[in-house]
Amino acid sequence: MPAVSKGDGMRGLAVFISDIRNCKSKEAEIKRINKELANIRSKFKGDKALDGYSKKKYVCKLLFIFLLGHDIDFGHMEAVNLLSSNKYTEKQIGYLFISVLVNSNSDLISLINNAIKNDLSSRNPTFMNLALHCIANVGSREMAEAFAAEVPRILVAGDTMDSVKQSAALCLLRLNRTSPDLVLMGEWTTRVVHLLNDQHLGVVTAATSLITTLAQKSPEDFKTSVSLAVARLSRIVSSASTDLQDYTYYFVAAPWLSVKLLRLLQCYPPPEDGAIRGRLTECLETILNKAQEPPKSKKVQHSNAKNAVLFEAISLIIHHDSEPTLLVRACNQLGQFLQHRETNLRYLALESMCTLASSEFSHEAVKTHIETVINALKSERDVSVRQRAVDLLYAMCDRSNAKQIVAEMLSYLETADYSIREEIVLKVAILAEKYAVDYTWYVDTILNLIRFAGDYVSDEVWYRVIQIVINRDEVQGYAAKTVFEALQAPACHENLVKVGGYILGEFGNLIAGDSRSSPLIQFDLLHSKFHLCSVPTRALLLSAYIKFINLFPEVKGTIQEVLRSDSQLRNADVELQQRAVEYLRLSCIASTDILATVLEEMPPFPERESSILAKLKRKKGPGNLHPDLDENRKERSVNGGTADHSSTTTNAKVATSPTPSTDLLGLGSTIATQNSAPPASKGASLLVDVFSENISAFPVETPVAVGPVADENFSSFLPNTPQVAYANATLPTAEEPEDKFVCKNNGVLYENQLLQIGLKSEFRQNLGRMYVFFGNKTSTQFMNFAASVVCQDTLQAQLNVHAKPADPTVDGGAQLQQILNIECVSDFVDAPVLNIQFRYGGTLQNIAVKLPITLNKFFQPTEMTSQDFFQRWKQLGAPQQEVQNIFKAKHSMDTEVTKAKIMGFGAALLDGVDPNPSNFVGAGVIHTKTTQVGCLLRLEPNIQAQMYRLTLRTSRDTVSQRLCDLLSEQF
């Protein structure tokens, strides 16, 4: 490239820049810039044409001013003019300005594109390079549209210079990244592959990058590149370090190219052709050998380059996973790095080992390094390396070393960094469960876990212990004993109290024989922790107490005394109070038979995927470089492992399905539970089998086993307890909140860390009343709390919503109720917005939530006979009165559920009206203040195609449309 000669330097620019650097203050700088801008404006405005030099200088100044952070709104034209100059420096500045400052300015883009086209077709390689660089730097869609066809042509043309080919390859790579749809494969692709054979190594390097990206997009087109890449790689690897001259970097031959070729090979499975395969194996061996040679230089660059190639080679070996000898060798070489004094090397070695551990061939080899890894965990200074060590331990764990690894991780947990504690806890919990031969060991491990790092034990972990203990008879006694002993510690974590409460409540009888753990002692022990616990734990303990009454009739009096005390019966917390009252009544009234039935031992939980594993995956989430790594490992362990964890492994795959495991109580799923709690269908729901809040419809005689956790639902089937359901419900994440409320009137509308909003509403004719419950989830008071309802635009005339004023403060943990009176004036589409404002800890919080007031709320069902129905159906035959929608089912097509939804929607479900029994027919009247609109609807499911056809006929076209939209969303 032509160097900038001294005479070509722009003095004016240098002076300007030094002026700016000498400015004492921001104001002075702005003054200087204003002055310069005015000068440039007058120059550009001037009638006499500027010469190339001054144009370049001023454009340069503008660029500098822009880079200082000021707006530049002129000079684009001059920059474009520079593009057509024949001087390199002028053209360069022009392109520089364009790449930095161009916006999709329509009138200039065509000029720029024209100039670029000219340069691309010129024979001058430097001009072509400048143009290609500009295309790549801008990389916009417009650029891609204009040049996506041109660039490949230059790339594969026979007479293109090497340097231009290099730029063209990289330019194409960039275009492919920004707008992959515009870079079309064509006949050039085969010729691009042949660039791997090019003499010029720079071209090969650039082409390899391009091919790697393209091969990921369409592997078939570039299959031929494998053999060429192997050939090229073997030539590089076998060459002496002096052969490649410019491309030898600190005695390593073309390290970048090698790495890129190895990356490219990772896009494909091991080559099938034996010869190529042999050659590749040879290459990899050579790379491994070379890594063992004594270093040719002491410089860090030498070892960096060498190791980069080595690590990439190892990744390839792991990717192919077919050569046991190579895998074992790789593992051994990595083992050497485990104690290297370079932190980065240790990190990389651990990371690669993690993947190696999942290979069946090298798993044993990895295991030999266990001592070193454990040592790294203890003595390593860098937290990220320690994290990798934990990962590796987790990966290399199997039945033979599980006890050792779990013990090490547990002991490390005491000193671990806070940031990784939760992950370690999850890993320990998973390993302990997976490799537990002896469940007493498992119980011990988890209890230790809670003891060491109680704060980091998430709910899933202790749910899981309880699931396992309940499902396995043989450990129940042991668990009860251990928990009892653990609880005797003067200070124990709340999670331990929860586990203790649950297990003693269920299986306390198993250890009651021992006089040291007699029922009364058990009870006293639990009750001694009671007052230190949070409300949910106390609620759980209360349930444990009622279970005690069933298990040990002799302590009934004591427990009743406790329940009767003012601190329970008159507790400020409504949940605790309610439990105390109900349990007390239950224990007084019910006969022992009933008590025994109601408070029966929890039935075994259905075997499901471990919720902890799901959580771990969620945690790793997108941040993980190898998201599929865990799964790979699992799949492989089927081969090596024993039969019984194959069940976990298959489940592990299920876990990736999007079922939100937060949906604990399943409020979101309206498929809820008409008859009984469906067990496995709920995917990830945990201990608690799902009862939705309409559980009050339950026949009370149904024997329901009440467990301390499940009884959140139990309490809600007693009459008059609407709030409880709100207090405990978790927000469903899967559904749009508005849609959720179309077919039902109660539920949780919104939830974040601070606030939960519950709704309960009732509608009659054109009037409605909505109770909004604002629950403060924090322990501090909300100040200046204000909630108002806003009806936008047209809605104002269609709907009257009157909010009664509420208290301006909400205490911590308390609930505030506000009543909204609603009147529907005429039919409407939009939903009113509830604006909430409050002050939490000094900061003002603003929340706006759409209220689920939809037109169908003002539906009154109408019963009619088949004859009436069809008569009216025909009357409403005008084309604008009918709206039809055909759509795919989003949920399972269960008849009962559909019926429930239509009824929830507000229409009367008419049986035996439609000749086809699988169709649903409904009728009703929408009441508004101004009019009443009769509505008829018909829903025809098609099970085979998983489709529905929904037809609505009403006397108003807008109503038809709105109802159809609303109802379609529900199936």
Add this chain to the structure above:
Amino acid sequence: MIGGLFIYNHKGEVLISRVYRDDIGRNAVDAFRVNVIHARQQVRSPVTNIARTSFFHVKRSNIWLAAVTKQNVNAAMVFEFLYKMCDVMASYFGKISEENIKNNFVLIYELLDEILDFGYPQNSETGALKTFITQQGIKGQFQTKEEQSQITSQVTGQIGWRREGIKYRRNELFLDVLESVNLLMSPQGQVLSAHVSGRVVMKSYLSGMPECKFGMNDKIVIDKAGKGGVTNEAGKSTSGKQSIAIDDCTFNQCVRLSKFDSERSISFIPPDGDYELMRYRTTKDIILPFRVIPLVREVGRTKLEVKVVIKSNFKPSLLAQKIEVRIPTPLNTSGVQVICMKGKAKYKASENAIVWKIKRMAGMKESQISAEIELLPTNDKKKWARPPISMNFEVPFAPSGLKVRYLKVFESKLNYSDHDVVKWVRYIGRSGIYETRC
């Protein structure tokens, strides 16, 4: 209360750092530099809250003065203190510049120790301070025991601002009424907002402990007097000067507020030397010394014609000085031609404005400037916001209409009377923000 006080140069280097309370850590100094001095945005709020710490700053030329506190203090008090601090420093070593601060840093620390105690502002009266914080060398520090005890008793006494036993051969009194008039006017000449903020600044060289009484044409006083039936004065007020309505005022600590509250008379024992007697603000019946009549015409996309007429609106016998009219130009101005009948006009590119300067102008006159502005067509369609035309001037009268009616001096112990005191009164009206939209 103020937890600490820092002085920075324009680069954000700390020149002076004085911490009064433990709740202000070392990192507070850096926090202010990073978040305020080196902040990207152009407009900086005078009060900044960083990590529950409040920073109040004022800027004098290139110097930043920042007061820091963790408590909920009265912001007005803090700023008043900062301004006072500037005044004190200025009276000790002149202009507040990096150079001067570096040269006087011992003095500044001494001052800071004296005028702030545990973050509570103390006596900041320059005159009083100068009695015990001197700039003389070490030699001057050797004061006799009596002198020292005298200073202590005076500073802590009832009249802390004036020491006993001052003697002048000639008793003189200078009184300046300094006003700045602020205006925002619509292009049609409608007053959108206007107010005058004024100060009465005095310089007194009086012997002994004189009692002074200051009278002006305050509406309340004059109306009261009128009602009281003192025919002589009432007649004067109606015939001669108009009375003015003062919206609010503040006084120097020497003024007896109880007397002002009960009789609305301003009586005081003056400090020796320079001091500001009172500050006030009026919003009604303001005499606007100049009227600006703008005329802006856009000729196509590339040209703008501006014509501005200024009219002086006061007695022909008076002369206004230092008149400067600033006409903003669009951001894409590429050339300007100016023609003016009087004074000099120039396009200042660095400020994006045409600056028209006139040295002197008598009352009831009129002058005009016309300019042709060439514009460069630009890419964005942003319309020029047309900032207002602003004006600077100085006139020898008080635009609020304030008049000094009397200033009486009583000294009972020494034998000079009111007539023996030479009194000088001067009125200066300056422009504050004096803008007319165009």
